[in-house]
Amino acid sequence: GAVVSQHPSWVICKSGTSVKIECRSLDFQATTMFWYRQFPKQSLMLMATSNEGSKATYEQGVEKDKFLINHASLTLSTLTVTSAHPEDSSFYICSAARQGAKDSPLHFGNGTRLTVT
Amino acid sequence: GENVEQHPSTLSVQEGDSAVIKCTYSDSASNYFPWYKQELGKRPQLIIDIRSNVGEKKDQRIAVTLNKTAKHFSLHITETQPEDSAVYFCAASRGALIFGKGTTLSVSS
Numbered sequence: 001g002a003v004v005s006q007h008p009s010w011v012i013c014k015s016g017t018s019v020k021i022e023c024r025s026l027d028f029q030a031t032t033m034f035w036y037r038q039f040p041k042q043s044l045m046l047m048a049t050s051n052e053g054s055k056a057t058y059e060q061g062v063e064k065d066k067f068l069i070n071h072a073s074l075t076l077s078t079l080t081v082t083s084a085h086p087e088d089s090s091f092y093i094c095s096a097a098r099q100g101a102k103d104s105p106l107h108f109g110n111g112t113r114l115t116v117t
Numbered sequence: 118g119e120n121v122e123q124h125p126s127t128l129s130v131q132e133g134d135s136a137v138i139k140c141t142y143s144d145s146a147s148n149y150f151p152w153y154k155q156e157l158g159k160r161p162q163l164i165i166d167i168r169s170n171v172g173e174k175k176d177q178r179i180a181v182t183l184n185k186t187a188k189h190f191s192l193h194i195t196e197t198q199p200e201d202s203a204v205y206f207c208a209a210s211r212g213a214l215i216f217g218k219g220t221t222l223s224v225s226s
Contacts, residue, residue, distance in 0.1 A: 034213045043206060043218045044161065093160055095214070105151060106214055108160040 002028050004096050006109025013084055013116055021079045021112045023094030029074035030096035034106065035067075038091040050077045074099065084116040119144040121209050123217025130197050132226045140207035140217050141189040149210035150183060150190050154203045155219075161206060165192070197224045 003026040013019050023033055031052050036044040048069055049057045056069035068080040077096075081088055091113050095106040120143040130136050142150075148169035153161035167174045167181045167190065174181050178197075183190040194201060202224045208214040 032212070044214075044216045046213050046215060049213050091158075097212075104149075105163050105166060111160050113158075 002096075002098060002107040004094065004107045004109040006094050006112055008112055009110055010113040011115070013114070015085055015116055016083055018080055018082045019084055019114060021081075021092055021094070021114075023077045023079070023096065023109050025075045025096045025098075025107070028096075028107075029099040030077075031074065031099045032097045033071060033077040034095045034097075035069065035077075035079050036093045036095065038093060038111075040091075044093060047079075081114065084114070086116045089114055089116045119147055119209055119211050119215040121207060121215050121217040123207050123220060125220060126218065127221045127223070129223045129225065132197060132199060132224055134197055136192075136194045136197050136201070136222055136224075138192045138205055138207065138220045138222075139189060140191070140209075141187075142209040142215075143188065144209065144211055145185075145188065147209040147211050147215075150181070151208050151210070151214065152179075152181060152192050153206045153208065153216075155206060156203050164205075194222075197222075199224050199226050 005024045007022045033050040035047045038044045047062045050069045050071040052071045058064045071077040093111040094109045123140045151166035154164045155161045165179050165181050167183050178195045180193040204219045204221050206219050207217040
């Protein structure tokens with residue numbers, strides 16, 4: 001089946017530093033990847049839509065200069081949290097849509113738990 | 118944009134009872150409606166989905182119904198078991214999935 005690999009699974013960083021999270025589709029090509037953030041006991045909130053070879057589309061209220069997204073290939077999207085602060089501590093999950101498969105299940109990575117101290 | 122409302126936020130049932138979770142959506146263009154189960158600290162797991170050209174779908178103890186006119190869809194779990202205890206999310210697709218706020222289901226034995 002479709003596998004999405006997300007790394008790292010957890011990271012602890014100091015306030016002011018940057019953290020990069022990788023999302024890879026291992027056995028399929030993903031034209032589009034989605035980044036979600038989930039705070040404890042809350043739902044998954046869509047942050048941005050990442051399209052291969054073009055700029056990401058950010059949801060309202062998400063700072064594009066703080067959450068840098070790069071989707072350089074059909075199998076890799078990265079999310080960089082720049083100048084991280086404690087309020088950025090959260091569970092970040094990526095998901096990928098198989099190329100050409102409209103309205104099909106999204107495949108989720110295992111998530112990255114970010115803790116900013 | 119799409120907005121998905123989910124009710125109830127918590128649901129407690131006895132083992133063997135049925136559980137029903139309801140969702141409404143706002144964007145009539147949405148045409149794919151999956152349900153996810155999430156255990157603490159883990160990624161969401163797809164349990165069932167339905168597309169707009171279908172009114173009902175069943176998979177063993179789990180069923181989903183969709184009313185496109187009313188823009189609501191529901192998850193039905195029959196013969197609940199303690200291992201069904203988890204957080205359940207509905208979602209509606211406009212390309213990206215927009216999730217409801219989740220329902221914490223507790224099944225006591």
